[in-house]
Amino acid sequence: QVQLVESGGGLVQAGGSLRLSCVASGNILSINAMAWYRQAPGKQRELVARIRSSGSTTYGDSVKGRFTISRDNAKSTVYLQMNSLKTEDTAVYYCNTYPNPYGPWGQGTQVTVSS
Numbered sequence: 001q002v003q004l005v006e007s008g009g010g011l012v013q014a015g016g017s018l019r020l021s022c023v024a025s026g027n028i029l030s031i032n033a034m035a036w037y038r039q040a041p042g043k044q045r046e047l048v049a050r051i052r053s054s055g056s057t058t059y060g061d062s063v064k065g066r067f068t069i070s071r072d073n074a075k076s077t078v079y080l081q082m083n084s085l086k087t088e089d090t091a092v093y094y095c096n097t098y099p100n101p102y103g104p105w106g107q108g109t110q111v112t113v114s115s
Contacts, residue, residue: 003024003025003026003102004022004023004025004028004095004096004103005106006021006094006095006106006108006109007020007021008020008021009093009109009111009112010112011112011113011114013085013113013114013115014086014087014113014114015084015085016085016113017082017084018082018085018111019080019081019082020036020079020080020082020093020109020111021077021078022034022077022079023076023077024077025076026076027076028076028102029071029072029073029078032097032102033051033053033097033098033099034097035048035069035099036048036049036069036078036080036093036095037093037094037095038089038092038093038094038111039091039094039108040091043091045094047060047098048067048069048080049067049068049069050098051070051071055071057069063082063089066083066084066085067081068081068083078095080095082111085111085113086113087113087114089113090112090113091110091111092108092109093108093109093110093111094106094108
């Protein structure tokens with residue numbers, strides 16, 4: 001029962017960029033607000049960015065101006081464009097519906113930013 005699959009993570013140098021993708025099953029994206037979360041070792045999962053079905057977006061203060069969330073309902077995909085990456089962005093990134101998770105958290109995709 002895999003409903004949300006994240007990809008696009010990797011190892012990048014500080015200042016670099018990555019684009020994460022989350023492919024959702026069925027019409028999840030068309031009927032829900034979506035969000036990206038991240039969790040670093042020893043830390044709570046935190047909300048990074050969210051996007052409403054209208055396209056309106058909000059961002060956590062730590063990523064504002066650097067990250068951009070977008071969605072393509074036709075492709076059943078939500079994206080997170082991450083620019084000017086910092087070492088503190090290192091975490092496992094997850095997507096899910098917002099505000100209530102659609103289901104169990106998936107495996108996420110690892111983002112590692114080196115100095």
